[in-house]
Amino acid sequence: ELSEKLDGVLSRFRQRGLLTEPMIREGLREIRRVLLEADVHYQLTRHFLAKVEQRALGEKVLKSVAPGQQIVKIVHDELVSLLGEKREGLKTAPVGPTVILLAGLQGSGKTTTAAKLAKRLAREGKSPLLAALDVYRPAAIDQLEALGRQINVPVVADREERDVAKLAVRALEQAKAGRHRTLILDTAGRLQIDEELMDELRRVKAAVQPTEVLLVVDAMIGQEAVRIAEGFHQALGLTGVILTKMDGDARGGAALSVRGATGVPIKFIGIGERPDGLDVFDPYRMADRILQ
Amino acid sequence: VLIRGGVDEGSLERLEELLLASDFGVPVTMRLVDRVEDLSRQGKARTEQDFLDAVERELLAVLRGDGKETSLRFAAGEGPTVFLVVGVNGVGKTTTIGKLAHWLKHQGHRVLLAAGDTFRAGAIDQLRVWAERAGAEFVGAQPGADPAAVAFDAIDAARARGADVVIIDTAGRLHTQGDLMAELAKVHRVVAKKVEGAPHETLLVLDATTGQNAVSQVRIFSEMLQVTGLVLSKLDSTAKGGIVVALKEQFGIPVKLVGTGEGIEELAPFDAEQFAKEVLT
Ligand SMILES: Nc1nc2c(ncn2[C@@H]2O[C@H](COP(=O)(O)OP(=O)(O)OP(=O)(O)O)[C@@H](O)[C@H]2O)c(=O)[nH]1
Ligand SMILES: Nc1nc2c(ncn2[C@@H]2O[C@H](COP(=O)(O)OP(=O)(O)OP(=O)(O)O)[C@@H](O)[C@H]2O)c(=O)[nH]1
Ligand SMILES: [Mg+2]
Numbered sequence: 001e002l003s004e005k006l007d008g009v010l011s012r013f014r015q016r017g018l019l020t021e022p023m024i025r026e027g028l029r030e031i032r033r034v035l036l037e038a039d040v041h042y043q044l045t046r047h048f049l050a051k052v053e054q055r056a057l058g059e060k061v062l063k064s065v066a067p068g069q070q071i072v073k074i075v076h077d078e079l080v081s082l083l084g085e086k087r088e089g090l091k092t093a094p095v096g097p098t099v100i101l102l103a104g105l106q107g108s109g110k111t112t113t114a115a116k117l118a119k120r121l122a123r124e125g126k127s128p129l130l131a132a133l134d135v136y137r138p139a140a141i142d143q144l145e146a147l148g149r150q151i152n153v154p155v156v157a158d159r160e161e162r163d164v165a166k167l168a169v170r171a172l173e174q175a176k177a178g179r180h181r182t183l184i185l186d187t188a189g190r191l192q193i194d195e196e197l198m199d200e201l202r203r204v205k206a207a208v209q210p211t212e213v214l215l216v217v218d219a220m221i222g223q224e225a226v227r228i229a230e231g232f233h234q235a236l237g238l239t240g241v242i243l244t245k246m247d248g249d250a251r252g253g254a255a256l257s258v259r260g261a262t263g264v265p266i267k268f269i270g271i272g273e274r275p276d277g278l279d280v281f282d283p284y285r286m287a288d289r290i291l292q
Numbered sequence: 293v294l295i296r297g298g299v300d301e302g303s304l305e306r307l308e309e310l311l312l313a314s315d316f317g318v319p320v321t322m323r324l325v326d327r328v329e330d331l332s333r334q335g336k337a338r339t340e341q342d343f344l345d346a347v348e349r350e351l352l353a354v355l356r357g358d359g360k361e362t363s364l365r366f367a368a369g370e371g372p373t374v375f376l377v378v379g380v381n382g383v384g385k386t387t388t389i390g391k392l393a394h395w396l397k398h399q400g401h402r403v404l405l406a407a408g409d410t411f412r413a414g415a416i417d418q419l420r421v422w423a424e425r426a427g428a429e430f431v432g433a434q435p436g437a438d439p440a441a442v443a444f445d446a447i448d449a450a451r452a453r454g455a456d457v458v459i460i461d462t463a464g465r466l467h468t469q470g471d472l473m474a475e476l477a478k479v480h481r482v483v484a485k486k487v488e489g490a491p492h493e494t495l496l497v498l499d500a501t502t503g504q505n506a507v508s509q510v511r512i513f514s515e516m517l518q519v520t521g522l523v524l525s526k527l528d529s530t531a532k533g534g535i536v537v538a539l540k541e542q543f544g545i546p547v548k549l550v551g552t553g554e555g556i557e558e559l560a561p562f563d564a565e566q567f568a569k570e571v572l573t
């Protein structure tokens with residue numbers, strides 16, 4: 001476990017008193033490796049550790065706590081604070097249906113997450129409507145419709161319409177007509193460098209003014225997490241992130257990268273394929289996982 | 293980004309960052325940077341371009357097998373040839389199968405696709421569309437059916453319909469889900485009993501945007517099944533897929549194919565030279 005490993009590393013420093021600079025630097029070298037292996041972005045790691053070093057310098061070595069453990073505690077606290085200490089729920093529109101737009105790379109888990117959000121919102125009495133805006137992927141509409149049936153939430157779709165912004169507008173009209181308090185828009189996966197498809201998302205946003213624009217990110221993503229999050233954030237103005245497939249053993253350093261690079265809060269994590277597999281994001285548990 | 297000028301204080305650090313940013317991971321990065329540092333001390337690497345060339349040579353040494361490793365293995369005897377496609381959720385298995393079917397058809401094969409994902413919503417429909425697009429036969433059952441039974445029936449159907457290649461799609465599953473990994477091992481066993489030498493390829497699909505978790509995926513999938521090849525999908529993204537170097541070193545499984553887009557033609561055999569060049573740009 002990390003603090004024991006650090007104590008091993010620091011065991012050659014037998015000083016009392018302050019955590020000395022060489023001690024801290026040695027400890028942070030080990031922490032750097034841990035963060036990089038957890039897929040935290042290399043640049044963010046550097047900034048983060050500089051901050052930790054600042055905090056650690058001048059801290060008295062606690063008699064009751066081994067220095068390795070103390071350094072880990074400082075790192076853990078800083079991680080939690082960076083990941084966002086307060087829980088951020090979904091916003092509600094002041095008037096009219098709350099529109100939630102889901103976006104992200106191919107295969108990140110958007111369609112499955114749309115169903116999970118719908119199930120959660122249905123249970124909260126927010127009468128959700130799901131809308132299928134993926135006009136490209138084979139059987140994408142079938143997938144969302146099947147999920148809708150599973151959770152007893154209506155799905156609006158049109159297999160003939162190729163204009164995604166039009167689909168979004170019609171879905172919003174449908175949501176109003178059906179007195180739905182929430183509309184969840186599932187979109188096609190896309191690369192943040194695909195100008196045409198990013199423009200499509202911009203047009204959808206302009207057409208229906210979503211209350212929430214959520215980036216769906218696979219927890220196993222590597223260093224590219226920063227560039228992807230920045231790309232989507234610059235194009236759309238994200239209001240939240242959902243980190244999926246957290247039921248696996250991916251360390252999820254992307255959480256730090258995405259939050260650090262964009263400041264956007266991580267609101268939920270996906271923890272399974274079924275519609276009940278959605279948890280509120282917990283920064284303490286995330287920090288534990290990254291540092292394991 | 294390394295500037296292609298001379299070497300200065302920051303050159304090694306910039307090289308390290310370039311490698312980390314490309315998902316090479318810590319051990320491989322450290323080794324490559326040490327190697328370049330040695331060469332630099334010996335006066336054998338004088339410019340940053342020399343640095344990049346040295347790294348490229350090291351990458352090629354790891355990645356290039358004997359060239360014929362990227363070719364797919366077909367049935368020697370009666371067949372049909374069976375390819376089993378596996379991997380974690382959302383990496384591109386079903387899409388890759390569609391592309392592979394299209395490619396094999398153009399090479400003169402008659403392909404049959406087996407809808408072994410009997411769990412996920414829309415999975416069978418999705419594969420059926422790809423079969424139509426690729427001009428392949430299709431065998432699917434009801435959602436909830438036993439994937440091993442689908443594989444078994446698909447092989448019978450292939451023999452009946454004269455298809456010489458069967459590609460089995462499987463549900464995405466996390467390598468940490470023991471019961472699902474056992475289900476996959478059962479499909480593998482059933483196929484092996486049904487056809488001599490099958491599955492002729494067990495292809496593990498990896499998403500190029502994946503970070504260090506790819507190591508865990510390859511480790512556990514190859515512990516449960518004999519993985520004969522890796523497919524690196526979504527290489528058209530901004531991710532570099534540098535993790536394949538660590539994978540080749542640790543597991544020795546060749547990358548056979550790369551996916552470069554969502555279209556049916558966007559599949560190519562893995563080219564180590566091209567990869568070594570592009571991963572550093
Ligand atoms: N284990 C696990 N699997 C998940 C989770 N979220 C999604 N999945 C699976 O990941 C795969 C991809 O999910 P989709 O919902 O189709 O992903 P998508 O982003 O809509 O994909 P595209 O529309 O093609 O971009 C499916 O097999 C899902 O069941 C999760 O939290 N845990
Ligand atoms: N850009 C890009 N997208 C790809 C590539 N290969 C697959 N995709 C996309 O990735 C998404 C997931 O592809 P699937 O084929 O459904 O992945 P899968 O592994 O079968 O997913 P599950 O069965 O749910 O585990 C789809 O949107 C595909 O179009 C690729 O090479 N490049
Ligand atoms: Mg989808």
Ligand SMILES: [Mg+2]
Binds near residue numbers: 464
């Ligand atoms: Mg699939």
